[in-house]
Amino acid sequence: MISPVLFWSIAALTVIPALSLLFARKAVHIAVSIIGVMIGLAVAYVTLGAPFLGVVQIVVYTGAVMMLFLFVLMLVGVDQRESLKETLTGQRWIAFVGAAGLAILLIAAISEVAFEPAEEGVSGEPDAVAMLLFTDYVVVIEILGALLITAAVGALVMTHTPRLRPRRTQQELQRERVLAGANPVNKPMPGVYARHNALDVPALDPEGKPIDESVSRVLEARHQTTEGFEWRAALTDPSKKKARPASGISKPEPTDKEDER
Amino acid sequence: MSPMAFVYLAVVLFVIGAAAVLLRRNAIVAFMGVELMLNAANLALVAFSRIHGTIDGQVMAFFVMVVAAAEVVVGLAIIIAVFRARQTISLDEPAELKG
Known part of the structure; x- marks a missing residue:
């Protein structure tokens, strides 16, 4: 069974940084907090008998996804202020009520069911996961490969800007400056x-x-x-x-x- | 402690992510809320995998991670494209389709 100390440590490590999503002002602070959440989730995966997923979580989320978020934050400017003007009146309270309602609904639904956890823990070692991935789920793996390629190409296409007019040479630039009356x-x-x-x-x-x-x-x-x-x-x-x-x-x-x- | 506790933790994280998506107007922050929701779903999958004693749930969580990585790449590319077009990443600004 899982030790309560470990569980509550994981809960504190994930929920407290996650709350910054709601209350922090600066996007960079939020991104760094979410990195903490991802590390906490990796610990949770290892605790639940999934060491492979724990390592993948660290590598993919803290290493790649959150770094990509930080890249984009730097690209668009970290000082992008969030406007506090409400476009939809009362959106904040509607959002809080909706989130609270979702929480009540999910917790009520989960507390209705009672699962008897399996006695023996599962083995999420890489070889066990790989055996399942490349036998039962091999078609899904192939499709996911196609999806990743498509996503990469899509990102390239979406961020590519074609040159509208030919690049001006240094000679043309200098001629323009002199014709405009600048000191040659x-x-x-x-x-x-x-x-x-x-x-x-x-x-x-x-x-x-x-x-x-x-x-x-x-x-x-x-x-x-x-x-x-x-x-x-x-x-x-x-x-x-x-x-x-x-x-x-x-x-x-x-x-x-x-x-x- | 039963692994069901992790399902409750997943519910809490999912709700925080959903509230962030509803509340925040910064596109990148709302997007991080989506990421948090996906991770909460992953945590529930892994907890159920532990409860049932099979690793199929872990494989599902792995697939979710792959799809989330692809989604992040495309989503951030869209945010960059919108930022290039109108110099803002606020979700309220692009409102041309409003009737």
Whole structure:
């Protein structure tokens, strides 16, 4: 007979994580809880004399099915919020009443019948299961093989998206950008031809004007850039060198040696 | 303890799964409820196999597992296809067929 401690451990291991299906908010938490349920069910199978099914349960459910669920959760985005708006009014209470009614019906039906459990336990060892599978149920196995192939092909067909227009080459993309008025060459690095090559100093074009695009937009958003005019002012009048506006990040002071050059 | 206790446990799990299918609007969570119901049926099959002393019930549970694996693959592919079409996995959104 089955030890009550073992049964109640299995019951706690399966029912408590299963309740997360009803009460947990995040789908990933639910998926991980269901993995716990599957492990509890595997223990139950081994307890009931089905070690082969217990191992298959672990391999198929925790190893493949729940991982597939987690894959799809990551694919569609784990932050998919569940809308709390009720489309059907009172659906929550109807669902609870329906589930409770189902529970009452099933438990009443089961408690009506009395089975005398067989004295000797069954042997669900792999060789016994295989002997039955490939003799009495061999046609079912063949049909299930066809079903699995069909399911795999069906999943491939359903998730396949045909390319609607031919892939655009890099040459076409670049031509489009230039026709739209974009600069055909790379943006200059910050500090190119400027007197300082810090990241917040814009590059200078051949006429000596600062090129605004050469400085990262992040620094602009943080107001950590310099305009460049203070450097030119310092060139013409060294006394203005200290008067430049303080910026967020520290810049090395231009040394006197550089000014002499 | 009689193996019938496991049948009652299977009933509890089945009811939780059914309530999840009725309650939740996230398609993946509702789908996990379906999986839980299939597993509860498996547990009942294995418990009955133990009660009757034959392993035919275990073979049936094995078949249920295979069919459930195929069902998961196709179902998740449908969820992905719906998500690609309308950027949501809520079960309430696709309501074009409503009269």
